[in-house]
Every structure is written in C-alpha cells, then in structure tokens.
Amino acid sequence: MQSNAALEYDYTVAKLFTYTAILFGIIGMTVGTLIAAQLAFPELNYLIGEYGTFSRLRPLHTDVVIYGFMLSGIWATFYYVGQRVLKVSMAESKFLMFLGKFHFGLYFVGALAVVVSLLLGITQSKEYAEFEWPFDIVIVVIWVTWGLSIFGLIGIRREKSLYISLWYYIAAFLGVAMLYLFNNMAVPTYFASGGIGSILHSVSMYSGTNDALVQWWFGHNAVAFVFTVAIIAQIYYFLPKESGQAIYSYKLSLLSFWGLMFVYLWAGSHHLVWSTVPDWMQTMGTVFSVVLILPSWGSAINMLLTMKGEWNQLTENPLIKLMVLASTFYMLSTIEGPIQSIKSVNAIAHFTDWIPGHVHDGVLGWVGFMTMAALFHMAPRMFKKEIYSKKLIDIQFWVQTTGIVLYFTSMWIAGITQGMMWRAVDEYGNLMYSFIDTVAVLHPYYTIRAVAGLLYLVGFFIFAYNMVRTMTSAKKITEEPANRTPMAA
C-alpha cells in the first residue's frame, strides 16, 4: 500500500455506474410507462410488431429497472461508500481498480446483451430470472467480480470495524449469489439432446410445485436482497452523512440486521399461498412475513429517529426530504406486504392489481427515491461541482410523489375490486361476473396508473437533466462538503 499523503478516494467506477443508473432508469421506466398505458389502451401493443407487445416488454421493464437501474445504483454507491467507510482508496490497489473496471465493463456488455435477448423473446420464463443459461454464466462472473471487489477492499482497509452499510452490501452479495445459482439450475437442451433445437434453450432442473417453490424462494429474495437489503445499505450511510447526525442506535441496527437476515429468507412461500405447495409451507411463509415487520420497521424507525431534533432539515434540504420519504415508503410497503401474506387477505389480493400496487410503492417510493438521493449526494463529491438546481429537485419530488400516490391508490382500489368481483357468487352459487366484466370496471384505474407512471417518468427525466447539468455546467466547488450537499437555488 502507498503512503496516504495527498491520497484521495477514487470514484472512477462509482461514476461509471452512476451513468448506467441514469441510462437504465430512463429505459426501464419508459418501457414501464408504455406497458402501463398498454393495459389501459391495448392498441398500443401494436406499435412495433412483436417487439412492442406487452409480453415482450414486461420482462424488459422489470429486469431493466431491477438489474439495470437498481443494481447500477447499488454498485455506484458501493464503490463510493465502500472506500469511505473503510478509509481506503481504490487508487491504492491496481488490482482492485482493474476489478472495478472489469466489473463495470462486463456488466454493461452483459446488460445490453440481456436487453436484446429479451426483446427477441429469448427467455426461460421465470419471473425476474428470465435470462437463458449463457447469460446466467456471464451474470455469475459479474457477481463474483463484485464479491472480489468487496472483500478485496475490506482486505486493505484502515478502519477495522465494518460499518452497517457494508454488512448489508455483503448480505446482498451472498444472498443473491446463493439464490440465483439455485434458481437457475437448468439443462441446456441442445447439448442434452445431441444437437437438437436452439443452443440458447434450456429446461429447469425442477418441475411443477418444486419449480414454483424454488422460483419464489428466489423471486421474493430478489426483492429482499436487491430492493431491500442493498437499499438499506445506502440509507444507513447517506442519511447520517447528509444530515450530520450519527445513526440513532447502532445496537438497533445490529438487531434489525440479524433479524432481517434470519427471517427474510423464509418468507418467499407467501407468493404461493392458496396454491398446490404444502400447507405448512404456506403457513411458514405467512408467519415469517408477519415477523418480518419487526426488523424492517427497526431499520426504518432508526432512520426517522436519526433525524431527532433536526427535523428542520426536512424543509431546508431536499435530499433529506427524499430520504425521509423513502424510509416512510419502506415502512408502508413492509406493513402492506405482511398484510397481503395473511391467508384470508391473500384470498382476495392474490393475482390482483393490488400486488403490483404494493411492489410499486416500495420500488418507486423507497428504492427510487433512495437511489436518486444517494446519487445527488455523491455527485458534488465525485464531480467537484455543486448540484445544478435545488428547485428542480423540489419539482421532481412533488411530481414523483403525486405519481406514487396515484399509482398505489388506483391499484388498491382496482385490486380489491377485482378480487371481490372474481369471488362474487349469486344465490345459486354461480359466479356473478365474467373476466371481461372486471376489465371494463378496472379501465379507469388502469388509465390513472398510466398517468401515475408518466408523472414518475417525467420526474426521472428532471432528475437525469439535473444530474447531467451538475456534471457538465454547474458551479465548481473547491472543498468537499462535510455533510449537507451544496446546491444552486
């Protein structure tokens, strides 16, 4: 290791992932808004032949926002936060610098290949795990590279203790690594059959109910370890740093962390309540989901208490506003999820629009706001320029908040209406409504959802514009700000 005289943190890799977070955010959310509009106005399915249909675009939307926008945000923040809390610069190790750049390069190429493959309809038809086996192999290499970067950086650290955020980054790495491998165990049919069919095609090693169990063990933990754990990693660093307040209770963070790790892994079977999986497993999914409220709210309350005595910052600093709202939406979605997992509630909620409503108050409110706040916090430190416009952040905040509220309220109403109509029977026990009756009733809510998506997308474009102007034409800063992010009015 070199002498640390005049040594600085190296944000090369963090910057690269910041660019892709913005790029994939725009692509993923634009496609999301389009498919929301397609559900309200089906003629929009036929704009560009087979490539523009809902069935092609839906996996593109989910995978690009999860593995494009969110993962880029997670990695941008890791390559920023990791150095700072370990007090070591990537510039101190040529190997780690190479790993970081290799990580980004392979990820970018892999992500583009995945986008093309999904557009072409190449899929193994597992939700959030659509990628066929050759892409899976590339994804495993990308993931292992990230792991090497994490543990490599830890290996040369000056700070002995690992800060809370790092526990969560490590958990995100380990959790996804284990689950992704298990869920994607597949047999490439071309090789197994001695050269018949497409080389890209494969069949899962699991079948029937077992396949469903493994899929939702993975599926729910993709939510756990990407949407939740890695975003908690961000808020544990960025909220204290931006507000200048140390985390309210380190002990509570320890408790929440181990609680979350132990419980979250076993909640996935709540996706299969009222299905053909064993009843005890459904019950286990419900029990663990309800217990999950404790560690989830433990972290969220820790965040809100960190602001104790400093609530004036909520009105003065738009980044604090974004993060506090993110934390509030985290509380909302982590109480809503357990409620939906209760068997009697699930009987109405399952397969309805309430489910995407629930997902989106989590991802738009919690993940989206937290990621954007983190990137805004990092930008002046990485590019040595103040944020281009505070006013634009305020506008973005209100446009997107309106979008989120419209999204989840319309989906609550649509979902419960749908659930009740599907179950309604007349005095003789016959179903009262056909499927198309529900579609006709839900149409206005689908339109509201599309408008809500559009508002969030407009807000994201405002965010992207503000970030690009910050990088290119904002006022330079000479000294790195200690806490509050500098921004022009």
Next chain:
Amino acid sequence: MDIKGLQVYATFFMTIFLVVMLYGYIVYLYRSEKKGVKDYEKYGKIALDDEIDSTPIEKNPKLDNEDKGAK
C-alpha cells in the same frame, strides 16, 4: 398426531424460539455495553468521519504490522 397438530406445535414453538432469541440478543447487547465490554454507539461515527486521512474509530491491526515491516 396428524400433520395439522404438528403444524400448530411447530408454529407455536418456532414463534417462542424466535422471540426468546430476539430478546436474548437485545439483553446481550445492552448488558455488554453497560458492563463496559463494548461501546457499540461509537461505530456510528464511521459514516460521519469518513475522510481518507481521518483517524479510524478502530485501526486495522494488520496495517500496523505492515507499517512496522516497511520501517
């Protein structure tokens, strides 16, 4: 006992076990802080004082050995 009965017992004991573990851990954390074995809250400062030349809250002992070796 049929599977339904087993499920009831398993759910009950699992819940008790989880609650005992959780509260046990809380007691352990507070007790070790009270006895002065460990000051957990000081680690919260890692996020605030995170300049590359800031003094670490706890210095990595491995680096000390490397520094000595270099001298």
